Structure formats: structure tokens, C-alpha cells
Amino acid sequence: MTRRLLWLLGLLVATSRVTTAQDSLPLATLDRDVAMRLTRIVDSAGSRGLPTEPIVAKISQGVFFHAPPDRIVVAAQSVVARLEEARIALAPKPTQSDIAAGENALGVDGVTRTALQAIRSTSPNRPVAVPLGLLAQLVASKVPLARATKIVTDLIKRGASDPQLLALGNNVSADVVHGAQAMASLDVRLRGLTAVLAPVAGVSAAATDPGLASGSGPKKP
């Protein structure tokens, strides 16, 4: 009796899990084989403790843009690979949103696992979604990775808050949209930000040094 009850309970849990995963996927327009492959990708990632929302969002994006089914599968697999890489880079205890932000950053051409590790080691006990977003956006705006990483880590060390990092990223983005060069905008915006940040011993004044952003100033020892 008890065994039968447990079996039924197990079946119920398993069924509800599959149903939930399939309900969250926009599989209606895809053929059965592709739908099953995508469901397996999402379920497998979830069972390994990875956030599944970025994968579902990518599949949804593929469906929205009418991408070829095989390309959607490859895209979903790429997201999983980046999620894995982000989780490793942001160890030891990344949150799901940290991993998702790391995955997004790794999707920007030029951003590396090492850059993610640098940000995590600078901010080991705080969420890093916003710093990673800023890093990704700076690199996407053609700021060299090493420079972007140093700017973000130095700002964190100097106590810049998430709203300040957020404002920097969005202001530089807005300047670029309106025709400014990313590096020139960064110089100006960094001056404004670092003017309100307290200097910290042992941290190079990245943000106060226009040369660091523009690459034209004197070299630091």
C-alpha cells in the first residue's frame, strides 16, 4: 500500500516537473524532435543547478525571430556552456542571478572567464549582476577588456555602489548612442563619479586618471 502510494507520488512529481518545463518553453511552433531536444537541454541544465531562465529566454528569442530550429538548439547549448563557465568563474557560491549575469557578459565578444574571476574576487560577498553588466557594456562599447575590468574592479574597491555603476554604464551608453566615443564619454563620466568616491589606500586611482580610460595619460607604475 505504502509502496504504491510512494510510486504514485513519484509519478506525480515527475509528471509535474516535465509539464512545468514544457509549459515554460515556446514549443508549439517547433517540431516534436526539436522540442524534445530543447526540453532535455533545459531539464539537464536545471538538474545540474544552473539557472534555466536564460536558456528559456534564448529559445523564446529564437522562436520570436523565426530562427531555424537547429540554430535554436545550438544557441541553447551555447547558453548552457556559458552558464557553466560563469558558474566556475564566479565560484564558490554564485547566486542564480550572478550566473545569469556572467553568462550574459561571456556572450559579449572579448569578455573572458578571467575578467569574471577578477570581479568576483573583488566583490566576493555581494551580487555582481550590475558590475558584470557594466563590464559587458563597456567591452561592447569597444573599451578594451583589460581596461574595462580594471575600471570596474577599482570602482568596486573604492566603494562605488550598484546605482553608481549602473548610472555610469547607462550614461556612457547614452553618450555613445548620441555620437560620442566610448572612451571619451568614459573619461568624463568617470571624473564625475570618482569625485564623489572616497580614495582608498592601495587602489590605483583608475577613475580619477583620465589617461586610464583614454589610454593617453601617463602610465602607472
Added chain:
Amino acid sequence: MSDAERDPVLRRALDELRKLPPADVGAMRRVVSAAAAARVTPFDSDPGMSSPRRGRSVRVWMVVGIAAASAFVGFALRGAWTSRSHAASTAASSGAPSTAPSIVRTAASTELDAAPVQQPFVFNNSRAHKVFVVGDFNRWDPTATPMTRSSDGELWSTVIPVVPGRHMYAFMVDDSLFTLDPNAPKTRDPDLGAEGSIIIVGRP
């Protein structure tokens, strides 16, 4: 010495309970009291429990239950204690004050920082009849997030919860026209090649 403490097996269970960190003593007392009250002896009036063998079996299961409960409580408390100690040592090593309130504050702020933020989206189009915002935050659902037209008919806007981070989005005008945000940087999706606007979301 109480009845519960005279029983050697129960005494062992109580000894185990006493080794636990002194958190929620009231809960432990309630567990022990309930167990002692529920003890079945050969003298119980319930005919189903009148056999000493049966009574002993039930008592053994009761003790197993208490032991399991104590182990569970112990692991839970020990885990909480260990993580708290770890957080304290980490905070101490990073130069932050290692007081309990600061640990609680860090945990609370971490949860808060990862929670969705009410993010406004604004789009300028006086000729549109309806506008939706689509993006990774609503799984590119073209009907999920309608925008509201301003009274002067120029602007469309909406405010929706979005988790902190960098997001790709666009506007759907009159059900069919996929339009990027002219006031945001654009990017090309690394996997699908599609273009989209970019926004970094965080707590204001």
C-alpha cells in the same frame, strides 16, 4: 530524574539533544515533552498496545523518531551556525565589522539586490496604435507587456519588474514592426545574430 531520563535509550537521545547549540530550546523541550507524553508502556489501557513486545516496538520507533528529529534539528542548527561563522570570518578577513547585525544586513541586502527592479520603458511614437515591449525579461512574448500611451499621444510607457543585469529588448509597434530603442545602445545577439537594444538594470 524524570521518567524520560530514566529510560536508557531516551537518555541517550536527550544526551544527543544536549550537545546541540543552544538555539530554540523551547522547540527541543516541546519535542522531548511530546515524546515523553507519548511513551507507550505495557500498562497502557489501549488493548492494541497491551503487548509488551508491541509497546517496545512502538517505543523503539518513537526513539528513532526523536533521534531523527534531533539529528535534523542538529544539522539545521549546525549548518546555520557554520554558515554564520563562515560569513563572520569572511567579513572579518575582508576588513568589515564582524557583528551579527552586519551579517544579517549582508544576507538581506544580497537577497534584495537580486530581486526584480521596477524598470520603466519609454518609447516615442505618435503614430502607433499599440506598442509592446519585448525582451529576454518577458521571454520575447509580443503580447506580454503592453505599453500605455501618454495623454498627449506622443509617448508610450510601461514599468515592469526586471532582474538586475544587462538585458536585450525591443518594441513591437502595431503587432508587426520590430523597432529598436533609439535612446539605447544596440547589440547583436551572439547566438542568433538578431539585433536588440541593451539596458543595464539595477536597484536605483
